[in-house]
Structure formats: C-alpha cells, structure tokens
Amino acid sequence: MTDDTRALEQRVAAMLAEISPVGRASGGGWSRFAWTDEDRVLREWFTAKSRELGLTVDVDRAGNIWSWWGGRPTPDRPGVTTGSHLDSVPGGGEFDGPLGVVSALAAVELLQDGGVVPEHPVGVVVFSDEEGARFGIACFGSRVLTGSLSAEEALSRRDAAGTTLSEALRAEGVDPEDYGADPDLVSVIGAHIELHVEQGVALGDLDAPVGVASHIWPHGRWEVTVAGEANHAGTTPMDRRSDAMVRASEFVLAVRDSAVAHDASATVGRLRVEPNGVNVIPSRVTASLDVRAPGEDAVEAVLDDVADFAPVRQSWTPGTWFDSRLREVVAEGAAEATGQELPVVGTGAGHDAGVLQNHGVPVSMLFVRNGTGASHTPAEHAELSDCALGVKALAGALVSVDRWLTTVQADTVQADAVQGVSRG
Known part of the structure; x- marks a missing residue:
C-alpha cells in the first residue's frame, strides 16, 4: 500500500467516524431524516468541513447545500460539481449517500494538496432528503431544485406525524416563502459527477473496486x-x-x-x-x-x-442514460488517476444525478464496490481500500472534466463566431 493510499483511507475513515454517531440506532443502522435535529447536525458538519478546505458555502432555494472551490460558477465559468446526500432510510447503512459527500471533500483536498488549480469552479453538494424517507418523494431536493417538483406540492407534503414540509422548514429557520426551484444555479452547472457506493453486486461479481454508470432504471x-x-x-x-x-x-x-x-x-x-x-x-x-x-x-x-x-x-423518474461523452471523459480521468480501467454498469437505484440528467445537465456516476451487495441496511459495506481508490478516481475525473469543459466552451465560442460570420 502506498503512502497516499493509506492517507486517503484515513481521511475517508476519519470523516465517516465524525458523523457516525449522528442518527445511530442502538440496535444498529442509521436513521437521518430531512429537516430534523440529526439533519441539522450533518449540515453543520458539512459546512464546517467545507470551510476547513477554504470553500465558499451556499444554500440554494431548495435547501441543498453547495460548497465552492475557485469561486461560484457563472455562465462564462460553469461549474464542475460532485457530491451526494447525508440523509438515510430508516435503519440504513453507513455508506449510502455519505460516501459520496466524504469522497467529494477528500477528492478536493487531494487535488489541493497536489497543487491543482481548476479552470472552472468545483462544487460539492449535499442534496436534501434524497431518500424521501420523511416526506415520501425520493430525490426531494434535486426535484425541487430543477422544478420537476413544484414548491407548492413539496411544501404541502406531510410526514408520518402530520407535519408539512412548510412547517418543518420554519422549525429549522428556513422561510418557506423563498423555497422552490433555482434555475439560475442549475444553468451554470457544466457537468455533475456523483460517486456512490454500489447498491448491488455487479462490481463484486466483476471483482472491480470502482465502476462507471451507464444508466438508471426507470x-x-x-x-x-x-x-x-x-x-x-x-x-x-x-x-x-x-x-x-x-x-x-x-x-x-x-x-x-x-x-x-x-x-x-x-x-x-x-x-x-x-x-x-x-x-x-x-x-x-x-x-x-x-x-x-x-x-x-x-x-x-x-x-x-x-x-x-x-x-x-x-x-x-424515467429511465436515465447518462451523458455518453461525459462518461468517456470521466472514465478516462479515473483510469489515469487509478491505473485501472473502469467497467460500465447499470443500476436499479435512483439518484439525484438522474434528476439532473433528465433536466439536461450532463451527468456521470462512479460506483464503489459494495462487498456485501446489501443496501438500505447496516449490512452495506465498502472496504477502505476501495473507498480510497474511489477518491482517486473522482479526483482524476474532476480534473478531466474541468479540461473537457474548457474544450466545450472553446468549441462553442468558435461555432458562434462562424455563425456570426455566415449571418453577416
């Protein structure tokens, strides 16, 4: 094991350990529901970790938290984003969601330590209520963000105790009058990469520690x-x-x-x-x-x-095929960083990445092998060595996509110039 791999394992393990007590049930498993005390603690943890890395932290109109490296994105400098969620199903596992957030922070730190200066802003997101465990709709935060779920419908949703989302937001100091879609933010996301523990056995059957996703089942x-x-x-x-x-x-x-x-x-x-x-x-x-x-x-x-x-x-959520060109760019960057070719696998699990892709944002996903194949249960597991390789793959993908966005922008400018000449 190389020193950098050992250091990555320690980073991932340390961050997972920091949030492990939050929502931990005495009988095992984690229950972390949106807009609760546990959720508040996790959001505060993410904000603090982001600021330790010198990132700028924002909350969008749908309640999702974003931290930015290299400034906030603009139409001229669209962002490369990554991240996942921190909420869980009742009695869920340790890695579903948190691994993507922890790996994103670790990847940013790895690139910073390596002296990388991205040309585009790099964003890390924590989507709210991805599991839908409290208000009954999966990928709640990304659906509201993109407008595929209206604010009116979202705010009227009730949890098992009869509390509406509107009431839950007010209890957490969030004004529901300002809750809703955030098209200005979505429009400046140039590409999104979500890393997630695999919720299945495909990578285990292939004996592959990391893979890239082809699509999400409808x-x-x-x-x-x-x-x-x-x-x-x-x-x-x-x-x-x-x-x-x-x-x-x-x-x-x-x-x-x-x-x-x-x-x-x-x-x-x-x-x-x-x-x-x-x-x-x-x-x-x-x-x-x-x-x-x-x-x-x-x-x-x-x-x-x-x-x-x-x-x-x-x-x-309709069947979602991820952007094929972006998938190639991500796979190339990940392979360069890890020295391994990534297999391509599909998934029956839904993700915020799918909501963004269906809204027109170019998206790719990386999966880290789940040794047990179990998910939404405490039996879910990922070896730290696989997690470290996942961080390397994500870091390599972020660099590769940053370069790709520069090329895409240059091609767009050239095409616009040609069209201008032809019209003239």
Whole structure:
C-alpha cells in the first residue's frame, strides 16, 4: 500500500467516524431524516468541513447545500460539481449517500494538496432528503431544485406525524416563502459527477473496486388505499368481515407475482393501518408501492396487473442514460488517476444525478464496490481500500472534466463566431 493510499483511507475513515454517531440506532443502522435535529447536525458538519478546505458555502432555494472551490460558477465559468446526500432510510447503512459527500471533500483536498488549480469552479453538494424517507418523494431536493417538483406540492407534503414540509422548514429557520426551484444555479452547472457506493453486486461479481454508470432504471413510487370496515376482533364472525388488511395482503402478493413475471423489481415497503388496534379489524390500509425495471414497459406491465387496486402515483423518474461523452471523459480521468480501467454498469437505484440528467445537465456516476451487495441496511459495506481508490478516481475525473469543459466552451465560442460570420 502506498503512502497516499493509506492517507486517503484515513481521511475517508476519519470523516465517516465524525458523523457516525449522528442518527445511530442502538440496535444498529442509521436513521437521518430531512429537516430534523440529526439533519441539522450533518449540515453543520458539512459546512464546517467545507470551510476547513477554504470553500465558499451556499444554500440554494431548495435547501441543498453547495460548497465552492475557485469561486461560484457563472455562465462564462460553469461549474464542475460532485457530491451526494447525508440523509438515510430508516435503519440504513453507513455508506449510502455519505460516501459520496466524504469522497467529494477528500477528492478536493487531494487535488489541493497536489497543487491543482481548476479552470472552472468545483462544487460539492449535499442534496436534501434524497431518500424521501420523511416526506415520501425520493430525490426531494434535486426535484425541487430543477422544478420537476413544484414548491407548492413539496411544501404541502406531510410526514408520518402530520407535519408539512412548510412547517418543518420554519422549525429549522428556513422561510418557506423563498423555497422552490433555482434555475439560475442549475444553468451554470457544466457537468455533475456523483460517486456512490454500489447498491448491488455487479462490481463484486466483476471483482472491480470502482465502476462507471451507464444508466438508471426507470422507477416510481405509488400509493394504494384499501378500504374495509372496523369492527370487534372477537365478536365479528369471519364470514361477515370487511377486513382491509386481507385485501392489502392480496395486493402485496399480486405485486410480487407481477414483478417476477415481468422481470421487474417491485416492493410494498410501508403500510399505514387504521385504526391500528390489536383487537380491531382494520378499516383502512394505505400501502406504498415501489416499482423499477430495466425498461418502462415492464413497469407499466406491473401497474396494469394491479390496476384494480387503483395505485396513485407519488413520483416518477424515467429511465436515465447518462451523458455518453461525459462518461468517456470521466472514465478516462479515473483510469489515469487509478491505473485501472473502469467497467460500465447499470443500476436499479435512483439518484439525484438522474434528476439532473433528465433536466439536461450532463451527468456521470462512479460506483464503489459494495462487498456485501446489501443496501438500505447496516449490512452495506465498502472496504477502505476501495473507498480510497474511489477518491482517486473522482479526483482524476474532476480534473478531466474541468479540461473537457474548457474544450466545450472553446468549441462553442468558435461555432458562434462562424455563425456570426455566415449571418453577416
């Protein structure tokens, strides 16, 4: 092991250790939800770490935090951005989200230590509520940022306790009147690279520590409400019951059978039962539905199979193919920095990177091998040696993309000049 690799391992390990106590459950796992005390601590940590590196910190209109190296981006100097999220699912793992943020900060520090001076501003972002664990919509911060989720709809969303996002923002000192899309910021992102722990087994099967993403499967979330009639659990005969839970169980089984038939991945992961009494027949069950597949046809087929349950769409992200030229540039820079060729893999997991790509921002993703293949669970794991290689790959990619943006801008200026001459 080289000294620089050991130093990178120590940087990653130290930063993960600093945030490890935040939202840590006694039984294992992490629960870090948007606009809570835990979220505030994490945002303050990121702000402090960014300032230690001499970065300028901003918060956009959608509540996402950005730290900038080399000044803020402008139309003439668009930014190269990276980063991920710090929130989690209930009882989630240590690496999903935080590894991307920690690696971004470590990559900036590595480049600074190497005397690199980028021509374009480099930004590190922490997107808010990527998991959607509190308000039920995945990639909340990036959707609002790009305008694909309206401020009106976002602010009215309620968590399990009935608190609206508007109320949660006010409790954290954020004025909901100023909450919404930030097109001026999005317009000056020249390219975005998100590093993430792989949420699957592809890199493990390939025995590859780092890979580059080809695309994200189309995926969405729906909600199904099943009605019944409350009654006494001990005195109501079985043949006279209208049990919402029985019908909900039929829905769960129908979802699984359909997903298997159409080579999709579908999950009913959350139930809300009313009146939720041990000795009361359920009168209403509200179930979540997550469906994703390699193609949109398979997703539609699952929905058709369960149409009798009237699923109501909560969010939808179409299949996302990342910018092919940017992927090549990222892969070249990463290979140069690590000495390894990166395999190209797809993913069934959604990411803020996909939201940006669908909005027209050139995007690429890097994945770091997950030794267990598990995700959204404490069993999720990445070896520090792989994490260090991921930091090197990201740093190399940032340099490569910085150069690429300069070339793109030069080509654009030349094309504009030619068009001006022809018009003249």
